[in-house]
Amino acid sequence: MSFGEPEVGYKERSWGVRIPPRIAAVAACVVLGIGLIGGAVTGSWLIGGSGDEGRGDTFTQAGELWHSVPVDQLFPPTVDGQGAGPGGADRTWTRIAVAPDSDCRNAFDPLLRKALAPVGCERLLRATYADATQSYVTTVGLLFTDADATAMRELDTRFTREGLTSRTDLMPLPYAAKNTLAAGFGAGQRASWTISVLTDAPVVAYAVSGWADGRTVDTPEPAEKAMESGDTTPAAQAGLGNEAQGLADRVERALRKTVTSPPEQSS
Numbered sequence: 001m002s003f004g005e006p007e008v009g010y011k012e013r014s015w016g017v018r019i020p021p022r023i024a025a026v027a028a029c030v031v032l033g034i035g036l037i038g039g040a041v042t043g044s045w046l047i048g049g050s051g052d053e054g055r056g057d058t059f060t061q062a063g064e065l066w067h068s069v070p071v072d073q074l075f076p077p078t079v080d081g082q083g084a085g086p087g088g089a090d091r092t093w094t095r096i097a098v099a100p101d102s103d104c105r106n107a108f109d110p111l112l113r114k115a116l117a118p119v120g121c122e123r124l125l126r127a128t129y130a131d132a133t134q135s136y137v138t139t140v141g142l143l144f145t146d147a148d149a150t151a152m153r154e155l156d157t158r159f160t161r162e163g164l165t166s167r168t169d170l171m172p173l174p175y176a177a178k179n180t181l182a183a184g185f186g187a188g189q190r191a192s193w194t195i196s197v198l199t200d201a202p203v204v205a206y207a208v209s210g211w212a213d214g215r216t217v218d219t220p221e222p223a224e225k226a227m228e229s230g231d232t233t234p235a236a237q238a239g240l241g242n243e244a245q246g247l248a249d250r251v252e253r254a255l256r257k258t259v260t261s262p263p264e265q266s267s
Helices: 010-014 021-041 055-063 110-119 149-161 234-238 240-260
Strands: 078-081 091-098 123-131 136-144 192-197 203-211
Touching: 055 240, 078 240, 091 240, 110 149, 136 240, 149 192, 192 240, 203 240, 234 240
Parallel strands: none
Antiparallel strands: 078 091, 091 123, 123 136, 136 203, 192 203
């Protein structure tokens, strides 16, 4: 599948009319002044900024984080989840394993791998966490694609339109690390999950949760449904939707913060 060229920048699309030199000079001064004032917020697109200036650079920077940022920055050893539990209860997660960075072979069920194929797989980073009570385990992943912004928007649109984030045949696989609480966390132990196709970075973020005792789950639920009030499924009652969504949200925030506040390079 091929994709069209990215949209042309605003200035190239909008300044095709011939402008008298004097007016152009005045306009240039105004633009320069605005640029100096707005320079401090350039790149704020990842946290709600509305301008396109710098978008291409930050999009590219986000795609390079997998080999330029320490693992502790993307997957902190401890994650504070204030208000992330059922009823707004606080959660704390401790990282128990980090998978070696890899390609995407054997990392997804076949149908999910097919759904993600249009954006490619540059690198996959994964880590598994346990909650404070060591009752639940959750794998969170960051799939760095080799797609451009147009392709990411198209994939996000497809996932939303076709409800692909809610299909049980499109659940991510967990990372079951040996000699940890997650050693028995396999495909049959998946209880709840969430998938997010980012459009401001070439990244697909996801999380999948289950019980730490390795019990098999017959009726997994997407996190959004498991978090609904009144849901009485085992996954919902245990708060496993909150586990998956809470961790995915905070790892995604860490990714965005890293792009907007990159670490200083050593000289």
